[in-house]
Amino acid sequence: MPSDSVCLWWIGEAAAEDRVMEEARVQVERVFGVSATLARRAERPSGTLDPRRGQHLSAGILRWLVAMRPPGATKLLGVTDVDLFIPILTFVFGEAKLDGVVAVVSTARLSGDAGGGSPRVSQARLVKECIHELGHTFGLIHCADPRCAMARSVNLAHVDAKRATLCADCRIRLSELRHGGGDAYGR
Ligand SMILES: [Zn+2]
Numbered sequence: 796m797p798s799d800s801v802c803l804w805w806i807g808e809a810a811a812e813d814r815v816m817e818e819a820r821v822q823v824e825r826v827f828g829v830s831a832t833l834a835r836r837a838e839r840p841s842g843t844l845d846p847r848r849g850q851h852l853s854a855g856i857l858r859w860l861v862a863m864r865p866p867g868a869t870k871l872l873g874v875t876d877v878d879l880f881i882p883i884l885t886f887v888f889g890e891a892k893l894d895g896v897v898a899v900v901s902t903a904r905l906s907g908d909a910g911g912g913s914p915r916v917s918q919a920r921l922v923k924e925c926i927h928e929l930g931h932t933f934g935l936i937h938c939a940d941p942r943c944a945m946a947r948s949v950n951l952a953h954v955d956a957k958r959a960t961l962c963a964d965c966r967i968r969l970s971e972l973r974h975g976g977g978d979a980y981g982r
């Protein structure tokens with residue numbers, strides 16, 4: 796079985812916060828047991844802005860990321876500061892392809908004051924959403940445990956209720972998905 800290697804890449808408009816990205820990288824390695832690297836490239840997605848909404852279509856960013864995946868990386872996670880949407884929702888914290896190779900997470904909605912609004916809180920939220928979206932790329936679906944990183948989040952209170960880790964059930968599922976037997980849960 797080939798081992799997974801995750802690449803995290805800041806594709807936002809403002810300058811990257813290296814410390815935040817490094818923390819996300821370390822936590823991704825810890826949670827998924829993979830090697831993770833940070834990409835530092837100047838390319839940015841284009842054509843994803845919906846001028847009427849002032850938001851970027853997350854599916855468009857995912858399509859762009861697929862084409863940009865570096866050789867050697869089995870998963871590519873884009874982290875951006877632009878606000879993301881899918882057509883049926885006001886916004887999304889991120890989006891991923893289930894069982895896919897790409898995911899995107901936005902910091903745009905993570906700095907609200909629900910949890911005090913400190914940079915530390917925003918960083919913790921970003922780590923959780925990175926784990927959540929990457930979890931989807933590994934085939935994990937939403938989890939009913941509100942403390943699990945795979946719980947669905949539609950607001951910051953939900954994000955703050957989560958921990959930056961997978962619950963025991965999701966850890967078992969992840970192991971089965973990565974080592975075979977992934978259809979046992981009939982998703
Ligand atoms: Zn999700």
Ligand SMILES: [Zn+2]
Pocket residue numbers: 938939940943944945946961962963964965966
């Ligand atoms: Zn779970």
